[in-house]
Amino acid sequence: MVRWYSVLIAFLIFLSSIKVVMPLGFDLFKGLHFTPYGMLQNPYHVWPKKPSGVLRSVPALGYEWVVGWGWNFISNPYYVACLKLGVNVNGKAFYSPEDFSEKGVELYSAYHTKNVMSYDWRYRNLTFSLKYFLAGRDSLTCLVSVSNEGPEVARIAFHAVGMLFSPRPYLMYGCIKDSYLVLSCKALGVTVVLGGNVTDLARKFALSDLTIRKWVKANDFSNMREGMGLFVIFGVMSFKLSVPPHSVRSSLLILAKGSSYEEALTNFRRGLRNAFNSLEEKLREDLAFWSNAPRLIGDWPKRWVRGFIYDFETLRMVIYPSRGVFKHKWDVMHVNWPRCVLAETSIDMFIMSYANVKLAEEVLLGLFEDAPLPNVPCVHADGSFNMVAMDGSKCGTSPAWCFPFYLYSLLYARALDKEWLRKIYPYWSSYLRWWLKNRSDREGWLHYKCSWESGEDVAPRFGIQVSGGQLIENIRPSELQAVMAYAAKAMAFYAKVLGLGEGEVKYWENVYRDYYLKLQRLWFKGWFHDYDVKEGKFTKYKDPLHLAPIFLGLASRHQIRAMLNRENVNELLGEFKESVGVATLDWPSLVFPYFEALWAAGKVDKALRNLLIEQVYRLINRVYSMTDARVWKRGYPIPGVSYENWGPPGTPRVEGYGWGALTALTIIRYVIGFREVPFSDHPSFLLSPGLPKEFLKEGKRYRIGNLSVGDVNFELTYKVIKGGGIKVSLRYSSNGNYIVKVMDEGGRIVYKGNVPRRCGEVRFLALNGMSYKVEFISVGRSG
Numbered sequence: 056m057v058r059w060y061s062v063l064i065a066f067l068i069f070l071s072s073i074k075v076v077m078p079l080g081f082d083l084f085k086g087l088h089f090t091p092y093g094m095l096q097n098p099y100h101v102w103p104k105k106p107s108g109v110l111r112s113v114p115a116l117g118y119e120w121v122v123g124w125g126w127n128f129i130s131n132p133y134y135v136a137c138l139k140l141g142v143n144v145n146g147k148a149f150y151s152p153e154d155f156s157e158k159g160v161e162l163y164s165a166y167h168t169k170n171v172m173s174y175d176w177r178y179r180n181l182t183f184s185l186k187y188f189l190a191g192r193d194s195l196t197c198l199v200s201v202s203n204e205g206p207e208v209a210r211i212a213f214h215a216v217g218m219l220f221s222p223r224p225y226l227m228y229g230c231i232k233d234s235y236l237v238l239s240c241k242a243l244g245v246t247v248v249l250g251g252n253v254t255d256l257a258r259k260f261a262l263s264d265l266t267i268r269k270w271v272k273a274n275d276f277s278n279m280r281e282g283m284g285l286f287v288i289f290g291v292m293s294f295k296l297s298v299p300p301h302s303v304r305s306s307l308l309i310l311a312k313g314s315s316y317e318e319a320l321t322n323f324r325r326g327l328r329n330a331f332n333s334l335e336e337k338l339r340e341d342l343a344f345w346s347n348a349p350r351l352i353g354d355w356p357k358r359w360v361r362g363f364i365y366d367f368e369t370l371r372m373v374i375y376p377s378r379g380v381f382k383h384k385w386d387v388m389h390v391n392w393p394r395c396v397l398a399e400t401s402i403d404m405f406i407m408s409y410a411n412v413k414l415a416e417e418v419l420l421g422l423f424e425d426a427p428l429p430n431v432p433c434v435h436a437d438g439s440f441n442m443v444a445m446d447g448s449k450c451g452t453s454p455a456w457c458f459p460f461y462l463y464s465l466l467y468a469r470a471l472d473k474e475w476l477r478k479i480y481p482y483w484s485s486y487l488r489w490w491l492k493n494r495s496d497r498e499g500w501l502h503y504k505c506s507w508e509s510g511e512d513v514a515p516r517f518g519i520q521v522s523g524g525q526l527i528e529n530i531r532p533s534e535l536q537a538v539m540a541y542a543a544k545a546m547a548f549y550a551k552v553l554g555l556g557e558g559e560v561k562y563w564e565n566v567y568r569d570y571y572l573k574l575q576r577l578w579f580k581g582w583f584h585d586y587d588v589k590e591g592k593f594t595k596y597k598d599p600l601h602l603a604p605i606f607l608g609l610a611s612r613h614q615i616r617a618m619l620n621r622e623n624v625n626e627l628l629g630e631f632k633e634s635v636g637v638a639t640l641d642w643p644s645l646v647f648p649y650f651e652a653l654w655a656a657g658k659v660d661k662a663l664r665n666l667l668i669e670q671v672y673r674l675i676n677r678v679y680s681m682t683d684a685r686v687w688k689r690g691y692p693i694p695g696v697s698y699e700n701w702g703p704p705g706t707p708r709v710e711g712y713g714w715g716a717l718t719a720l721t722i723i724r725y726v727i728g729f730r731e732v733p734f735s736d737h738p739s740f741l742l743s744p745g746l747p748k749e750f751l752k753e754g755k756r757y758r759i760g761n762l763s764v765g766d767v768n769f770e771l772t773y774k775v776i777k778g779g780g781i782k783v784s785l786r787y788s789s790n791g792n793y794i795v796k797v798m799d800e801g802g803r804i805v806y807k808g809n810v811p812r813r814c815g816e817v818r819f820l821a822l823n824g825m826s827y828k829v830e831f832i833s834v835g836r837s838g
Contacts, residue, residue, distance in 0.1 A: 081166055081173075081186075083341060088163035088175075089361055091115065092687050093695030094390065094711050096169040096372045099192045101379065101393045101436040108136075109390050109711070110189065111693055115152045115162060116140045116174050117216070118187045118195060120312065126392050127709050130690070134240070136247050137218040138195050138310035140185060141271030144178060144211055148272040152686070163685075167364070167695060169372035170337035180205030181298070190333045193312045193319075194326025198334065200305045203298040211296050214271050215308050217249035218264075220287040227288035229260040230281045235323065236290040237316060246316045248323040251308035253294045261289040344371065348410035349723070352758040353772070354750075359722065362679035366716035369697035370407045373713040374418060379436030383421025384414070389699060390711035394441050395422065397431045398452035398510055401459035402647070403713035406720045408466050409762070415466070416475045423482030426451075429489040444505040445524045453503060454490060455534045455600060456510030457644055457714070460542035461607060464733040471738065471765040473552065480549055487542055491566070496588070500573060501535040502528045510644060516585060516596040516634040529590075533574060533583035534600040540570035541607040548734050574609060581617035583610075596634035597627065599645045602652035612659055619652060621662040640674060641702045643717035650725060654743075657824075658800075664745075664824045671725045672747035677701065678718050727759055727771065728826070738765035738793070738831035744773055744781050744823050751779045751823065766790040767831050773821075781821045785829070788814040793831040800826050 092112045097120075099107040108120035109129075117139025123132035141150035148154050155162040155176065166173040166186065174185040182202040190196040203209045217238055219227050225242040235250030236258050257275075260282025261267055267289055269275075276293050298304045309326045313319030348367055351360045373387050386400040387393035400422045408415035423431060432451040433442040442450045454460055463483070467476060495501050503509040507523035509532070517527040543566035550559040577583050577593075583601050584593040604610040605618060619627070631639045631649075639645045650667060657664030678701050684694040691705070692698055697715025698708045723729050728743030750757065758772040769787035776782050787795075792811035797819055799805055805827065806819040811834040821827055 081184075081338070083168075083338075083345060084166060084364070087357070087361055087364075088161070088165070089167035089364075090683050090685055090687075090694040091162045091164045091174050092684075092693050093164070093167055093172050093365075094169075094372065094693065095172060095187065095189060097189060097390070098375045098378075100390065101375065101387070103435055103437060103439060106133075107192070110195070111710075112172065112187075112695070113137055113139055114687060114689075115150065115155065116142070116185055118172075118197075119218075120195065124392075127707065128391060129710075131222055134219065134221040134243050134245060136195075136245070136310065136312050137216070137220070138187075138197060138249070138308065139216040139218070140197065140199070140308070141214040141216065141267065142183065142211060143214070143271055143274045144181065144209075146274065147178070148268075148274075149176070149178070149183075150214075150268050150271040164695075167361075167368070168337075168341045169368050170341055171334070172695075181209055181211070186334075188334055188337055190309065190326040190330040191311075191322060193322040194330075195310045195312075196326055196330050196334075197308045198305060198330075199296075199308065200303060201296060201298050202303045203300060206300050208300065209298040211298065212274050212276075213253075213294055213296060213306070214267070215249060215251070215255075215292045215294070216267055217247055217290045217292075217310050218287065219245065219247055222286070224285055227284045227286070228281070229283070229288045229290045231258050232320075235320075236292050237319070238288050238290050239316065244314050245312060246314070246319040247310055247312045248316075248319045249290055249292060249308075249310050250323060251292075251306060252327065253292075253296075253306045253308070255292040255294045257291075257293040259291050260284075261291065262287065264289070267291060344411065347761055349759050349761045351722070352760060353756040355757055358679045358683045359675060361683050362675070363719050363722060365682050365695055366406075366697050366719035367410055369711060370403055370410075370713055370716050372696070372711055373403060374407070374414070380427070380434065380438040381421065381425050381436055383425060384418050385421055385425070386418055386713060388713060389709050391709060394433055394435050395425070395431075396433050396452055397422065397459060398457035398644070399714055401462050402457040402644070403716070405462040405466055406716050408470065409720075409723060412466075412470050412472075412763070416470065416472060416479075419463075419466075420475065420479050420482075423479060423486070426482075429482075429485040430493070431486060442507050443524065444507070445522070445526060446504075448504050450504055450508040452510055453494075453508050453535060453538075454487070454542055455532070455538045455603070458538060458603065458648065460487075460538060460545055461733075464541075464545045464548075465731040467549075468731040468733050468735045469740070469764050471735075476549055477553055480546075480553060480555075483542075483549075484546065487539070487546065487566075490539070496528070496531075499569065500531045500586075501539055501570075502531055503535070504528065511598075511600070511635050514598075514635045516594060516598055518587075529588045530594070531577070531586040531588065532600070533577040533585055534598070534603040536570045536574040536577065537583070537603040537607055537609055540567050540574060540609060541603075543567035543570065545733070552736070571609060574604060578614065583614075583618070597630040598634040599631045599639050599649050602648050606648070606651035606655040608655075615656050615659050619656040619663060620660055621666070624653075624663070624666060637700070638702070640670070641706075642700050643714045646674070646721075647717060650721065654725065661824070667725060668745045668747055668824065671721055671745065672749065674701075675718055675721060675726075678715075723759070723762075727757075727773075729759075729762060729771070730826075731764070732828070737833060738767045738789075740764050740829055741826050742771075742783065742821070742829055743826040744783075744821055746773065746775070746781070746823050751775050753777050765831070767793065776820075779823060781823060783817075783819050783821050783827075785817040786815075787817070787831075789831070792834050794834060796830045796832060798828045798830075 095110040106124045108122035119137035165175040171188045186198040219238040239246040259279035262284045311323035388399040404415040432449040512523040543563045547563035653667040699712035730741040760770040767789040772784040774782040795808045797806040
């Protein structure tokens with residue numbers, strides 16, 4: 056009965072594959088050849104106990120569950136379960152990366168999202184595509200498709216490989232069961248089932264990947280009933296696929312896991328039933344996202360186009376559905392170590408808001424609504440606190456780490472969503488009041504409880520520390536006084552927008568004045584320094600976070616000139632490393648305030664704006680050369696995703712980290728130069744083109760679609776003209792009637808519409824590195 060049941064399921068799924076698979080949305084990224092490496096989202100990997108695993112690609116044609124828990128456990132997991140394929144075409148094997156390079160065949164990914172990733176290549180008249188996705192909680196699935204454009208029937212051999220591995224010396228077993236293959240380890244309590252909707256012709260077991268590679272090359276169809284190994288066991292199921300001329304044939308393979316054979320088999324069968332419905336749902340979700348997300352179009356470097364997509368897909372990957380104590384969608388920070396963190400969620404969702412502002416607002420509101428305490432402490436989905444200081448304080452990141460209230464002001468200026476503001480305002484108020492009450496000394500100066508709370512873990516600027524939980528309440532950080540002043544200014548503005556009364560407005564205005572004056576008292580020898588109460592003196596350190604007053608609008612022109620100028624920038628980067636312990640340009644969380652300060656200081660010293668353009672260009676090229684790499688070695692971070700840091704090759708860096716998508720924000724904010732105007736009450740923004748000199752070639756066009764401010768959506772195009780000038784085209788549509796006005800830095804009008812419109816095109820000439828304010832002036836709504 057079991058045998059006939061399996062055959063029936065396989066037959067039904069094969070029929071559905073003919074009907075569903077081919078027409079559904081695989082041309083979303085038509086013409087883009089992504090790196091053939093990456094990660095898939097596994098939203099079930101959330102609990103410190105019994106982790107589900109991280110899904111990573113395997114050279115060359117596979118995916119694996121890496122199961123463990125920790126900040127970066129990839130090199131020492133509990134266990135690994137893998138599904139991989141080998142292909143033999145008339146004696147030519149395709150299994151390892153070397154097999155492709157030796158034949159001069161490009162292996163790439165034509166479809167690369169957090170939901171589905173494909174391996175694609177063309178050999179003679181055949182086009183292959185292996186699409187991996189998660190068909191259920193424990194069902195890793197591969198859709199194999201072959202297109203034959205030749206005049207003869209193509210007969211292709213496939214060798215599906217399952218693997219179970221542990222770094223511990225546990226016994227692994229393999230056996231044959233009906234139409235599938237089983238691998239198990241009693242010590243781990245794990246069983247995997249490999250099978251599909253194909254009729255296999257051979258099954259066997261091996262103890263090394265090298266053996267598998269030899270079998271694929273020899274097209275070995277021998278059989279073996281069972282196998283056993285220490286540390287690792289491989290199982291192979293071999294089958295053949297005949298593809299008639301000018302046609303396509305597809306097959307489905309699944310590797311399902313469970314804590315027992317019965318559970319693994321149940322997951323396998325469920326995966327077979329649900330595979331195509333699950334795939335269709337994932338493809339529709341991808342299409343819906345990218346229909347509204349910004350895309351780089353035109354003469355951008357292809358690596359930038361692809362890197363931009365990796366960034367947004369990483370952001371999608373770290374947004375999980377509600378789990379455990381989180382009742383809303385939430386940002387997990389990075390996929391190895393899912394936890395909720397104020398700083399990471401804030402910067403991730405600010406970047407995500409360019410693609411889906413409603414999703415970003417939902418996650419940010421949930422961040423505060425689901426928090427167990429007003430200071431939004433770091434917690435896992437099971438409610439366990441993750442950042443506890445030595446005195447037992449349950450900590451969350453400060454209002455200075457990743458500058459959340461600065462980001463919120465920019466997000467509101469772009470979204471102008473008063474209803475969302477009304478809902479989240481009380482939580483912002485509670486958070487800031489908590490800091491004013493619980494993180495201030497007798498004189499009202501703000502401090503960090505520990506360096507974990509600051510975000511700069513064990514930074515030298517806080518003194519000698521045995522751990523990031525050590526108390527550092529003796530330090531008065533200048534950036535903390537600055538961000539409280541800015542946050543209070545923003546809260547006063549929001550209170551006016553929401554009509555909360557003069558008392559609320561005055562409260563925040565007084566907080567603003569108090570902390571602005573405190574900040575100014577920290578000005579010492581041309582810098583906003585920290586003050587050590589215990590030592591009774593200013594500290595020697597200069598830190599990238601100290602630049603906050605420059606871009607928060609709290610520093611005078613004199614102070615800006617003293618802190619940042621064309622002569623001291625390189626020297627500052629060295630001093631910053633002494634303060635925080637890492638290179639500023641290697642960490643997204645430090646790059647952001649540094650670049651923001653350079654841009655703002657560029658108003659005072661134009662040479663800094665040119666320096667920013669150069670540094671941005673070098674940074675994006677450096678980062679995207681890693682994320683878009685075509686060669687990958689184990690032990691190095693995997694391409695195709697964003698990273699925690701951007702250190703040199705060989706640097707340990709966590710994969711699938713949301714804030715690594717800062718490169719996408721860098722393109723939007725500094726290259727395209729689309730910048731929000733905080734404290735606006737109508738749709739407006741700055742355009743400050745920052746095209747590097749390599750882009751300033753006559754006739755080149757750089758376009759980005761799906762940008763928005765308020766209810767205005769627009770597509771922006773820069774065309775380089777003779778002499779390096781830029782012809783700007785802004786095509787917009789909206790729900791209201793607007794007159795559009797554009798002014799240069801001197802306040803001169805360079806464009807003004809005469810007739811109120813709901814849609815139209817704005818054109819004007821711009822200079823690279825200069826800023827232009829674009830305003831949409833409402834003259835009434837249309838029905």
